[in-house]
Amino acid sequence: xxxxxxxxxxxxxxxxxxxxxxxxxxxxxxxxxxxxxxxxxxxxxxxxxxxxxxxxxxxxxxxxxxxxxxxxxxxxxxxxxxxxxxxxxxxxxxxxxxxxxxxxxxxxxxxxx
Amino acid sequence: xxxxxxxxxxxxxxxxxxxxxxxxxxxxxxxxxxxxxxxxxxxxxxxxxxxxxxxxxxxxxxxxxxxxxxxxxxxxxxxxxxxxxxxxxxxxxxxxxxxxxxxxxxxxxxxxxxx
Numbered sequence: 189x190x191x192x193x194x195x196x197x198x199x200x201x202x203x204x205x206x207x208x209x210x211x212x213x214x215x216x217x218x219x220x221x222x223x224x225x226x227x228x229x230x231x232x233x234x235x236x237x238x239x240x241x242x243x244x245x246x247x248x249x250x251x252x253x254x255x256x257x258x259x260x261x262x263x264x265x266x267x268x269x270x271x272x273x274x275x276x277x278x279x280x281x282x283x284x285x286x287x288x289x290x291x292x293x294x295x296x297x298x299x300x301x
Numbered sequence: 302x303x304x305x306x307x308x309x310x311x312x313x314x315x316x317x318x319x320x321x322x323x324x325x326x327x328x329x330x331x332x333x334x335x336x337x338x339x340x341x342x343x344x345x346x347x348x349x350x351x352x353x354x355x356x357x358x359x360x361x362x363x364x365x366x367x368x369x370x371x372x373x374x375x376x377x378x379x380x381x382x383x384x385x386x387x388x389x390x391x392x393x394x395x396x397x398x399x400x401x402x403x404x405x406x407x408x409x410x411x412x413x414x415x416x
Contacts, residue, residue, distance in 0.1 A: 195344065196342055196344070222404050224407075229389075229410070229412070230390050230409060230410065231393075231407030231408050231409050231410050232345075232391070232392075232405075232407045233402075233407070234404050234406075237404060264408075277344065277345065288335075288347065288350055289405060291344055291345045292344070293343070293344040294343075294344045
């Protein structure tokens, strides 16, 4: 996994653009993945999840893509809005294990009006 | 419905003073409980997790400790705070063993500043 000690990468987009946030996970045996959104001064909130038997899952304005071959996860946000500005974390979980998620280091999304 | 509470929301403490942060969960039984720390502009660092009363696992050596005196209560403590203990402390819970539903639910967090 990626170190939690590093500063967060930042993605800046214009309102209305589509955003793509990427995450590399570490354990090829992980079979459940979650994207969280954390607004400033608040706890992370669940956005969308995907199991390893799927390649793609869509929600409202968000899509998660999973590429198990290269252990890569992405979150696509359509028509990004200022309210989407936040830090986004991916988490990988090995079901049947300790259920302790491993979090990626996060990406700060800044949406300019 | 389930809710998770943390208090206090913000705390300013001098170096060397003790610490006690409390987290409680409502609406569920026997949850897994977690304490995370998040330094400014950084990711989540798992400090402790608990699968049951008085069952605590520590992930990172430090001057902090955790206790779970009741099923839905999780306490983070320190006898003597260090400057490096400053950060945003998050409590979270998850339902153990529920296949396909392993997400964590986070509390609102406590902002700790050690001066």
